Amino acid sequence: MARAISLVENGSPGFESLLEAIHGELGRARRIGITGPPGAGKSTLIERLTEAHRKAGLTVGVLAVDPSSPFTGGALLGDRIRMERQSLDPGVFIRSMASRGSLGGMATTTGEAADVMDAYGFDRILIETVGVGQSELDVIRVADTTVVILVPESGDGIQVMKAGLMEIADIFVVNKADRPGSDRLRQELEVALGVRSGSAYRHIPAHHGVDVTKVGGQMPVRPEGETPAIWEPPVVATVAVKGEGVSDLVAALDRHFDSLAGNGQLEAHRRRRLEQRTREVVDRAMRRWMWSKDGPRATLDSVLAEVADGRQSPYAAAARVVQKLGGSVEG
Numbered sequence: 001m002a003r004a005i006s007l008v009e010n011g012s013p014g015f016e017s018l019l020e021a022i023h024g025e026l027g028r029a030r031r032i033g034i035t036g037p038p039g040a041g042k043s044t045l046i047e048r049l050t051e052a053h054r055k056a057g058l059t060v061g062v063l064a065v066d067p068s069s070p071f072t073g074g075a076l077l078g079d080r081i082r083m084e085r086q087s088l089d090p091g092v093f094i095r096s097m098a099s100r101g102s103l104g105g106m107a108t109t110t111g112e113a114a115d116v117m118d119a120y121g122f123d124r125i126l127i128e129t130v131g132v133g134q135s136e137l138d139v140i141r142v143a144d145t146t147v148v149i150l151v152p153e154s155g156d157g158i159q160v161m162k163a164g165l166m167e168i169a170d171i172f173v174v175n176k177a178d179r180p181g182s183d184r185l186r187q188e189l190e191v192a193l194g195v196r197s198g199s200a201y202r203h204i205p206a207h208h209g210v211d212v213t214k215v216g217g218q219m220p221v222r223p224e225g226e227t228p229a230i231w232e233p234p235v236v237a238t239v240a241v242k243g244e245g246v247s248d249l250v251a252a253l254d255r256h257f258d259s260l261a262g263n264g265q266l267e268a269h270r271r272r273r274l275e276q277r278t279r280e281v282v283d284r285a286m287r288r289w290m291w292s293k294d295g296p297r298a299t300l301d302s303v304l305a306e307v308a309d310g311r312q313s314p315y316a317a318a319a320r321v322v323q324k325l326g327g328s329v330e331g
Contacts, residue, residue: 004018005095009109015112016281019112022119025118030123030125031118031143032146032147033143033145033146035168036173040150042149045173045240045246046126052246052250053123058091058124059091060092060124061095061114061120061122061126062126063114063126064096065097066098097109111277127142127143142273144257147253148168148171151179152176152179152184152185170233171233171253174238177237177245182237190235236248
């Protein structure tokens with residue numbers, strides 16, 4: 001499997017044939033994306049999640065994406081250092097991947113590497129993004145469940161909303177919850193989520209004897225254990241270094257997966273993921289063909305020379321190339 005992932009990651013000859021051969025084996029693993037700012041404790045929480053899944057008898061694959069050097073293209077790949085204890089477990093496979101300059105917190109082949117792990121038979125695949133700020137949105141394209149980890153130092157709920165994380169998170173985790181400010185961050189997140197869903201202040205205790213959940217009429221109460229038709233992202237408090245709150249996170253992950261499977265969203269989500277993957281593969285094949293010796297090099301060289309000489313804009317040149325290629329396909 002390690003060699004297969006290397007084949008895919010490096011785009012070596014035959015990697016697409018390999019991915020085609022394993023396609024029928026996909027769909028058994030639950031893919032969990034973990035994102036958040038640097039220092040939020042993503043690796044530590046993944047280590048604890050891995051321990052919890054292993055105790056439940058599940059096999060775990062971990063894909064950790066690390067930032068690449070802009071000079072050498074290499075990466076520290078420090079997650080293997082942090083998760084050394086789990087790396088010795090035969091039921092755990094940890095693979096670090098360099099982002100290789102890709103934006104959005106993921107390497108370009110992360111999803112395909114997850115496919116290899118899925119086909120290999122892992123029960124859970126944990127995907128950790130680079131963690132570089134407000135662009136960590138690509139993880140939703142490869143994961144069934146997206147977990148956003150924050151710490152009291154991450155800022156307030158408004159900052160989280162600015163980052164766009166409210167739209168991608170299925171579960172929020174306030175890690176290092178033993179630090180000052182964690183309760184405030186958790187409350188602000190719950191209020192912000194409530195505003196979006198129309199049930200703001202549902203978690204806020206009564207103030208001066210007034211129960212805000214009853215103002216304007218009695219709020220409906222969902223029976224205990226019933227899965228909501230529309231998933232409401234919970235906010236889970238953890239202290240990963242101590243293992244506190246990890247069982248609550250595992251339970252939230254299970255509830256979210258059950259919610260997806262119960263209302264048909266899991267199948268729809270995975271269908272969209274395959275559609276997006278197909279577009280990406282087509283784009284990759286087109287780029288490779290366009291600039292190869294078998295592609296329309298004569299036309300490209302001609303229009304590039306005209307652009308360089310100022311006789312044509314890049315936009316007109318691109319339109320000309322597309323029009324010519326379209327005519328060739330129709331012919």
